[in-house]
Amino acid sequence: xxxxxxxxxxxxxxxxxxxxxxxxxxxxxxxxxxxxxxxxxxxxxxxxxxxxxxxxxxxxxxxxxxxxxxxxxxxxxxxxxxxxxxxxxxxxxxxxxxxxxxxxxxxxxxxxxxxxxxxxxxxxxxxxxxxxxxxxxxxxxxxxxxxxxxxxxxxxxxx
Amino acid sequence: xxxxxxxxxxxxxxxxxxxxxxxxxxxxxxxxxxxxxxxxxxxxxxxxxxxxxxxxxxxxxxxxxxxxxxxxxxxxxxxxxxxxxxxxxxxxxxxxxxxxxxxxxxxxxxxxxxxxxxxxxxxxxxxxxxxxxxxxxxxxxxxxxxxxxxxxxxxxxxxxxxxxxxxxxxxxxxxxxxxxxxxxxxxxxxxxxxxxxxxxxxxxxxxxxxxxxxxxxxxxxxxxxxxxxxxxxxxxxxxxxxxxxxxxxxxxxxxxxxxxxxxxxxxxxxxxxxxxxxxxxxxxxxxxxxxxxxxxxxxxxxxxxxxxxxxxxxxxxxxxxxxxxxxxxxx
Ligand SMILES: Cc1cc2nc3c(=O)[nH]c(=O)nc-3n(C[C@@H](O)[C@@H](O)[C@H](O)COP(=O)(O)OP(=O)(O)OC[C@H]3O[C@@H](n4cnc5c(N)ncnc54)[C@H](O)[C@@H]3O)c2cc1C
Ligand code: FES
Ligand code: FES
Numbered sequence: 001x002x003x004x005x006x007x008x009x010x011x012x013x014x015x016x017x018x019x020x021x022x023x024x025x026x027x028x029x030x031x032x033x034x035x036x037x038x039x040x041x042x043x044x045x046x047x048x049x050x051x052x053x054x055x056x057x058x059x060x061x062x063x064x065x066x067x068x069x070x071x072x073x074x075x076x077x078x079x080x081x082x083x084x085x086x087x088x089x090x091x092x093x094x095x096x097x098x099x100x101x102x103x104x105x106x107x108x109x110x111x112x113x114x115x116x117x118x119x120x121x122x123x124x125x126x127x128x129x130x131x132x133x134x135x136x137x138x139x140x141x142x143x144x145x146x147x148x149x150x151x152x153x154x155x156x157x158x159x
Numbered sequence: 160x161x162x163x164x165x166x167x168x169x170x171x172x173x174x175x176x177x178x179x180x181x182x183x184x185x186x187x188x189x190x191x192x193x194x195x196x197x198x199x200x201x202x203x204x205x206x207x208x209x210x211x212x213x214x215x216x217x218x219x220x221x222x223x224x225x226x227x228x229x230x231x232x233x234x235x236x237x238x239x240x241x242x243x244x245x246x247x248x249x250x251x252x253x254x255x256x257x258x259x260x261x262x263x264x265x266x267x268x269x270x271x272x273x274x275x276x277x278x279x280x281x282x283x284x285x286x287x288x289x290x291x292x293x294x295x296x297x298x299x300x301x302x303x304x305x306x307x308x309x310x311x312x313x314x315x316x317x318x319x320x321x322x323x324x325x326x327x328x329x330x331x332x333x334x335x336x337x338x339x340x341x342x343x344x345x346x347x348x349x350x351x352x353x354x355x356x357x358x359x360x361x362x363x364x365x366x367x368x369x370x371x372x373x374x375x376x377x378x379x380x381x382x383x384x385x386x387x388x389x390x391x392x393x394x395x396x397x398x399x400x401x402x403x404x405x406x407x408x409x410x411x412x413x414x415x416x417x418x419x420x421x422x423x424x425x426x427x428x429x430x431x432x433x434x435x436x437x438x439x440x441x442x443x444x445x446x447x448x449x450x451x452x453x454x455x456x457x458x459x460x461x462x463x464x465x466x467x468x469x470x471x472x473x474x475x476x477x478x479x480x481x482x483x484x485x486x487x488x489x490x
Contacts, residue, residue: 002168018165019165019166019167019168019211020161020162020163020164020165020166020201021162022162022198025161041160041202042160042199042202043195043198043199043288044373046285046287049287052290055261055290056286056287056290057287057290057291058195058287058288058291060198061194061195061198061199061291062194062198062291063166063168063191063194063198063211065168065170065213066191066194066213066215068170104287108286108287111286112286125372126281126286126372127286129285129286129371129372129373130284130285130286130287130288130372130373131285131287
C-alpha cells in the first residue's frame with residue numbers, strides 16, 4: 001500500500017491505495033466521485049476524463065500513486081455550486097441523451113475554450129475528438145460549443 | 160479492465176536513482192512516463208512487471224524543450240559531434256524525456272523551426288492522450304505504427320540515453336523492440352541542423368487513418384526538403400520516411416536519391432510525371448506492409464503511393480511558399 005496525498009476538487013485528500021489501482025477506480029469506488037465513467041477502461045473513449053494539474057487526462061490510464069502531490073479536478077469540482085455557463089449551452093442544445101459521455105465532453109470543451117476562446121468548427125471537432133458518444137451523433141454537442149463561442153464573441157464585441 | 164497483478168511503485172527524483180532501481184530489479188521492472196502504453200499493457204497483461212519506476216518526479220532538463228546554437232554546447236559527447244560538422248552555423252534541438260505531444264504543440268519554437276514535429280503531434284490520438292503521452296515513450300514502445308518515427312527519421316534525430324547517443328535509425332530493432340539495455344534510460348531526443356538562416360526547409364507529414372479523430376496510423380509518411388542557397392547555386396536535399404508499413408519506421412533512401420537528383424534541376428512541374436513513375440516503382444522494394452485489423456497489405460501499398468505523391472507535391476509547394484497550412488489534412 002502507498003500513502004497518497006493530493007488535492008481533489010479543492011480539498012486535501014489522503015488515502016492508502018495499492019499501486020495497481022487506477023485513479024478512476026479510486027474516484028468512483030472509494031471516494032464516491034461519480035462523474036468520471038468507466039467506458040472502455042483503455043484510454044479510447046474519454047468517459048473517464050478528469051483534470052490533472054489543469055489538463056484533461058484519462059483517469060483510467062493513471063495509477064493512483066502517480067497523482068501524489070497533484071491537483072485533481074472532476075466535473076463536480078468545476079460546477080460548484082451551479083452549472084457553468086458552458087454547461088448551460090449544452091443543456092439548451094439538448095446535447096446529451098444518456099449523458100454517459102457528458103463529463104468528458106464538458107471537461108474537454110472547457111479546456112479547449114480556456115486555451116482558445118475562439119475556436120473554428122474544425123478546432124472544436126478536434127478538441128472534442130477522442131470523446132465517444134453512442135447516442136447523439138455529435139451534432140448537438142458540437143453545436144452547443146459553437147453557440148457558446150459565437151455568443152461569447154458577440155457579447156464581448158457588444159460590451 | 161482491472162490490473163490484476165500487484166505492483167510496487169517507485170518515484171525516484173534523479174536519473175541516478177532510477178538507474179539504480181533498474182539495476183536492482185533487472186528482470187521485472189518497467190519505466191513509466193505518461194503511461195498511455197504502459198497502463199493498457201498492464202491491464203491486458205501483455206507486460207507483467209512487478210516494479211514500476213515513474214520518471215515524472217525527476218526534475219531538470221528532461222522536462223524541457225531547448226534550442227541552442229552549437230557553440231553553447233558543453234558536454235563531452237557534444238564536442239565530439241561538433242568536430243564532425245563542417246559549418247559552425249548549427250543548432251541543436253533537445254526534447255526531454257518528459258515532454259508530451261501537447262507540450263510540443265504548445266511550443267512556438269517547435270512550430271516555427273520543426274513544423275513536421277508539430278504537424279505530426281497534431282494527429283497523435285486526442286487531447287486527453289496528448290496531455291500525457293510523451294514522444295520519448297512513443298519511440299520506446301516501438302510500435303510499428305508510431306506517429307513520431309517517420310518524422311524523427313527525416314530530421315536525423317538522435318536518442319540520448321544515460322550511456323550513449325543512438326542514431327534514431329538504429330534505435331528500433333523490431334516491432335515493439337528498442338535497442339536499450341536493461342539499465343538504460345532515455346534522457347531526450349536531439350536534432351542537429353543548420354540554422355534556419357542558411358537554408359529554407361519545408362515538409363509534409365501524412366497519416367492515413369480509418370476516420371479523422373483518434374486512430375492509429377494505417378500508414379504514414381514524412382517528407383522533409385532542405386534547400387541551401389549559396390551565391391552560385393541552390394542545392395536541395397530530400398528526406399523521406401514511412402511508418403506502419405514495415406516492422407519499424409524506415410527511411411526511403413532509394414526514393415530520396417531519385418527526387419534529390421530531379422529537384423536540383425527543377426524545371427517547374429514538367430518532369431513531375433516521369434519522376435513520380437520512377438519513384439513509385441521503388442516503393443514495393445522499400446516497404447513490407449502486413450494485413451491486420453486496420454488495413455490490408457494491398458491497401459497500405461496503394462495508399463503509400465497516393466500519400467507520397469500528394470505529400471511531395473504539397474511539400475514542394477510549401478517550400479515555394481504556397482502550399483497548404485501545416486496541420487491541414489491532405490487525404
Ligand atoms: C487511446 C490511445 C490512442 C493512441 N493514439 C496514438 C496515435 O494516434 N499515434 C501514436 O503514435 N500513438 C498513439 N497512442 C500511443 C501513444 O499514446 C504512446 O505511444 C505514447 O506516446 C507513449 O508515451 P507515454 O509517455 O505514455 O509512455 P509510457 O506508456 O509511460 O511508456 C511507453 C514505453 O516506453 C518506456 N519508456 C518511457 N520513457 C522511457 C525512458 N525515458 N527511457 C526508456 N524507456 C522509456 C516505458 O517503459 C514503456 O515501455 C495511443 C494510445 C492510446 C491509449
Ligand atoms: S474509460 Fe478511460 S478512456 Fe474510456
Ligand atoms: S449522450 Fe449517450 S453517450 Fe453521449
